[in-house]
Amino acid sequence: MELHQVRYFLAVASTLNFTRAAEQCNVTQPALTKAVQKLEQELGGQLIYRERLLTQLTDLGREVLPMLERTLVSAETVRRRAQEFHHKEVAPLKIGLAPSISASLVLDPIAEVAKFVPGLHVELREQAAEKLVDLLLEGEISAAMVGDIQDLPARVDDWLLFRERYVAVLAPTHHLANLPSIGMDDLRETVLLERAGCDVAPKIQRLYFPEKPPHLGHCSGHDLHLQHMAAAGFGVMLLPEHMPRLPTLKTIPLEGDPVLREVRLLAVQGRRYSPALDAFVKVARLRDWSVEGTDQVGQRSGS
Numbered sequence: 001m002e003l004h005q006v007r008y009f010l011a012v013a014s015t016l017n018f019t020r021a022a023e024q025c026n027v028t029q030p031a032l033t034k035a036v037q038k039l040e041q042e043l044g045g046q047l048i049y050r051e052r053l054l055t056q057l058t059d060l061g062r063e064v065l066p067m068l069e070r071t072l073v074s075a076e077t078v079r080r081r082a083q084e085f086h087h088k089e090v091a092p093l094k095i096g097l098a099p100s101i102s103a104s105l106v107l108d109p110i111a112e113v114a115k116f117v118p119g120l121h122v123e124l125r126e127q128a129a130e131k132l133v134d135l136l137l138e139g140e141i142s143a144a145m146v147g148d149i150q151d152l153p154a155r156v157d158d159w160l161l162f163r164e165r166y167v168a169v170l171a172p173t174h175h176l177a178n179l180p181s182i183g184m185d186d187l188r189e190t191v192l193l194e195r196a197g198c199d200v201a202p203k204i205q206r207l208y209f210p211e212k213p214p215h216l217g218h219c220s221g222h223d224l225h226l227q228h229m230a231a232a233g234f235g236v237m238l239l240p241e242h243m244p245r246l247p248t249l250k251t252i253p254l255e256g257d258p259v260l261r262e263v264r265l266l267a268v269q270g271r272r273y274s275p276a277l278d279a280f281v282k283v284a285r286l287r288d289w290s291v292e293g294t295d296q297v298g299q300r301s302g303s
Contacts, residue, residue: 003075005039007069008032009303013047013065016055094123096132096144099195099221101263102243105145109287113279120276137269142277143284144220147240152266159281161267162289166259167254169237170230176247176252182236183255191235193226194219263289 011021012032022029047061057065093113095106103124114120117223125132125141132144133156144148145161152158161171161298168182176182176190220226220232223243230237238254246250265284273281 001042002035003072005035005042005143008035008067009039009047009073010068012036013057014056018050018055021167026198033265056199073078075088087252091119091276092121092123092142092272093274093280094125094141095280096127096135096145098129098132098139098144098149098221100147100261101145101241102240104244104264109280109283111188112283113276114243117276117279133266140300142267142274142279146266147261149264154285157267159285160263161263161278161284161287163260163262164241166238166261167241168250168254169227169239170235170252171233171248172250173233174233174236174250175230176236177250179252181253181255185256187236187254191218193229193237195221195223195237210295223260229292 008021008025008027008297011024012018015024016020016035018029022032025032036048043060044257045060046058047064050060065239093110097103097106106124106302110120110122126137127135129144129146129149132141132146133139133149133153135142137153149158168176168187170177174190179186217274218229220229223237223239226237226247227246227249229235232245238259239245265281267277267281
C-alpha cells in the first residue's frame with residue numbers, strides 16, 4: 001500500500017466522482033483509477049461501486065475509510081515534523097525526573113534555554129532513578145535529574161547541582177505543628193506518610209532508628225495525594241525543601257537537619273549533544289542553585 005493510493009481513494013470517497021477527484025489530486029483520471037484499483041487488489045476487495053451516474057463506497061470501503069484517513073494524517077504529521085527538524089524549527093529536549101524531583105526545579109533553566117534555542121520542545125518524563133539511567137543509555141531521554149543514586153555506569157556523566165535538606169510537612173492542627181523544629185524522638189511517636197519508591201523513611205530508620213522503626217502509615221505513589229492526606233491530619237510527610245506544597249500545610253525543619261540529599265544532573269558521556277541539550281547542561285551547571293538547596297555546588301562528580 002502506497003500513500004498516493006490512499007490519498008486518491010480518500011479523494012474519491014470525498015467527492016464520489018473520479019473526474020473531480022483526479023482534478024483535486026492533480027493527476028489524470030486513468031492514473032487515479034489505476035491507483036485505486038491497485039489498492040483494492042492489495043486490500044482484497046472492491047472499495048467503490050463504479051456506475052455511470054452513481055459512485056458509492058462499498059461496505060468494505062466504508063469500513064476502511066476512517067483507518068485510511070488516520071494513516072494519511074499520521075504520515076503527513078511525520079513528514080511535517082521531519083521537515084521542521086531539518087529546518088531546525090523544532091529542538092527536542094527530553095528530561096527525565098526522578099519521583100522526588102519537582103518539575104519546578106527545571107522550569108527556570110528551560111525558560112533560559114528557550115531564549116536562545118528557537119523551536120524548543122520539552123518533554124518531561126518521571127521514572128525511578130535506575131530506570132532513568134536505562135532511558136539515558138537507550139537514547140529515550142536527553143538528560144535526567146535525580147536525587148541520591150549509587151553505582152552509576154561509567155558511560156554516564158553526573159554533576160552535583162546542590163544539596164538540600166528534608167523538612168517535615170504537616171497540617172496546622174497536628175500536635176507537632178507548634179514546635180520550632182521536630183526531633184527524631186518526635187518522629188518516632190508520630191505517623192509518617194510514605195511515598196512509594198522513596199528512600200527517605202528507610203534512610204531515617206537505618207540512621208536513627210536501627211532497633212525500632214518509625215511508624216509508617218499511609219502511602220501513595222504521588223506526592224500531591226500524600227499532601228492532601230497530611231492536610232487532613234493523617235500524618236507527617238518528609239519532603240525535599242524545594243518541593244512545592246499545598247498552602248494549607250505547615251513546614252517545620254528537622255532538628256539538626258539530619259536528612260540531606262544530593263540533586264544530580266545526568267547525561268551520557270561522549271554522546272554528541274543537540275543544541276538544546278548542550279544549552280540545558282550549561283545553564284544547569286552554571287545556575288546558582290542556592291535558591292533551591294542548602295549548598296550550591298555545580299561540580300562534576302570526581303572533578
